[in-house]
Structure formats: C-alpha cells, structure tokens
Amino acid sequence: MKPETRRSAETALLPGARTGRDPARSIKRGPSRLPPGVVAATQRERLLDGLVLTVAQHGYQRATVSDICRAAGVTRPVFYExxxxxxxxxxxxxxxxxxxxxxxxxAAFAAAPDWCAGIRESLRAMLGLLAGVPAFATMAVIELDAVGPAGRRERDHLLTRFRAFFAEVPELPAGVTAQAMVDAVVGGVYCTLQRCIGADRTAELPDLLPTLSLFCLAPFLGPAEAARRLELDPMP
Structure with missing residues (x-):
C-alpha cells in the first residue's frame, strides 16, 4: 500500500462519527468564497453523517428525508441535488x-508479518472502528436489511470483498473449495457481528477478537495450529 493511501485510510472518518451540524463544517449564508465543488462535498458529508445518525436512532423505515436534512443542517432541495x-x-x-x-x-493486514497475524490485525481494525462509531455499525449491519433487495445486493457485494484477505489460505482437502470455505467463514463473522450489534453490545466488539481470529484460521490450519499461530493459551 502506498504511503499516501495508508494515510488516507488512517484519517478517513466513518459516516456518523461527527454530527451533521458540526460547526467546523458550517457554510455561511450569502455569497460563498468556497468553490462549488467544495460546498457540495461538504454538504454531502454532512448528509451522510445525518443519515447514519437518524437511521441508527429511528430505523430506516421511520427515518424521513426531512429528519436527515434536519440532522445534517442541509435543505431538502440540496439533498435532492x-x-x-x-x-x-x-x-x-x-x-x-x-x-x-x-x-x-x-492497511493493518499489509503491515502484519504473516497471513495469520494479518487476519488478526485486520479483524482488530474492523472491530475497533465499528465499536468506535456505533451509529454506523447499527445503520450498516442492522438496518441494511430494511432497505430491501438493494440492501441485500449491497451486503452480498461487500462480503465478496473480504475474500481478498484469504488469498493465502493453505490447500484444502479434495472436494472442499477455498472460495466456498472462505465465504462460509466470512458469513459466520458477519452473523456474529450482527448478533452483537443487534443486542446493543457494539462496545463489546473488540472483545470478540480472539474468538473471531481463531474462527477465521481454524478451518484452514486446524484449531490447535491456529491457536498456536495466534499465541492463544490452550483451554485448561
């Protein structure tokens, strides 16, 4: 990963990490000295923040465009632009x-010394991000189903992107395809996140790191070898 890409990954904020009405992003009335593109980008960011916070609070079905605009401090005409x-x-x-x-x-995966550590560190990054912005976790994981077919397609596409983290999996027994196994593992991780976030335990997500790390590695290495690679203490 290029240094500038890594810096971008480290500094970009999840939608919902700030309020839409954050004074630092206010646009004063009247003629603006900001280029139109900057104004539009700022308004878009505020609307995304407002949407996440509104949907997390009220649910997708009950959230209205007016609610989102109010939370973002942006007018309806601008929303529809x-x-x-x-x-x-x-x-x-x-x-x-x-x-x-x-x-x-x-970025966390690339900085790790090997594949096993990369899986663990990428999971650590994901769990920390979601725990740090619970509104986004709720909106993205729980409320996605309420969107209907478009939401389900979005989730299916997202889950396929996680296959990239398993490009180095060891060879599996005959009749077991790596992609099917990876998809099963990724689906299991997603369902675990869904249960935790749905139970309003988003702050506890980082506690799942040892469990999810072992779950991701055990199908490919075996439980004992996976635990050894992760330096997990054996059960008494």
Whole structure:
C-alpha cells in the first residue's frame, strides 16, 4: 500500500462519527468564497453523517428525508441535488463507510508479518472502528436489511470483498473449495457481528477478537495450529 493511501485510510472518518451540524463544517449564508465543488462535498458529508445518525436512532423505515436534512443542517432541495432519495443516500453512506473499513483493514493486514497475524490485525481494525462509531455499525449491519433487495445486493457485494484477505489460505482437502470455505467463514463473522450489534453490545466488539481470529484460521490450519499461530493459551 502506498504511503499516501495508508494515510488516507488512517484519517478517513466513518459516516456518523461527527454530527451533521458540526460547526467546523458550517457554510455561511450569502455569497460563498468556497468553490462549488467544495460546498457540495461538504454538504454531502454532512448528509451522510445525518443519515447514519437518524437511521441508527429511528430505523430506516421511520427515518424521513426531512429528519436527515434536519440532522445534517442541509435543505431538502440540496439533498435532492445530491441524491435521488433516501435509499440512494443510505447506499452511498454504506458504500463510503464500508470502504473506509476495508481500507483500514487492508492497511493493518499489509503491515502484519504473516497471513495469520494479518487476519488478526485486520479483524482488530474492523472491530475497533465499528465499536468506535456505533451509529454506523447499527445503520450498516442492522438496518441494511430494511432497505430491501438493494440492501441485500449491497451486503452480498461487500462480503465478496473480504475474500481478498484469504488469498493465502493453505490447500484444502479434495472436494472442499477455498472460495466456498472462505465465504462460509466470512458469513459466520458477519452473523456474529450482527448478533452483537443487534443486542446493543457494539462496545463489546473488540472483545470478540480472539474468538473471531481463531474462527477465521481454524478451518484452514486446524484449531490447535491456529491457536498456536495466534499465541492463544490452550483451554485448561
């Protein structure tokens, strides 16, 4: 990963990490000295933050465009200049936020000395990010189902992106394909996150690191070897 890409991954914020009405991003009324592109980008960021916080609080179905605009401090006409509707804005927030998560995970993976450590460190990055911005975790993992078919397609696409972290898996027994095994592991991790976030235990996500690390490695290395590679203490 190039240094500038790594810095971008480290500094980019998840939608919902700031309030839409953050004074640092206010745009004064009247003629603006800011270029139109900068104004539009700022308004878009504020709307994504407002959407995440609104959906996390009220749920996707009950959240309205007016609620989102109010939370962002942006007018409805501006909202419709940037998005075709609530679903479009939701998917934009999901794509942007999950992109931040994937890039942060990739940076942690690349900095690790080997594949096993890379899996653990990429999981650590993901769990820490989601725990740090619970509104985004709720919006992206729990409320995605409420969007309907477009949300399900978005999730399916996201889960396939995690295959990149398993490019170095050892050879599996005959009749067991690596992609099917990887998809099963990724799906299991996602379901675990879903249960924890849905139970309002998002702050506890980092505590899952040993369990999820072992879960990701054991199918490919065996439980004992996976535990040894992760330097986990054996059960008494």
């Amino acid at each position: 940037l998005f075709t509707g609530k679903e479009d804005a939701f998917l934009a927030a999901h794509r942007y936020g999950t992109g931040v998560v994937i890039r942060r995970m990739a």
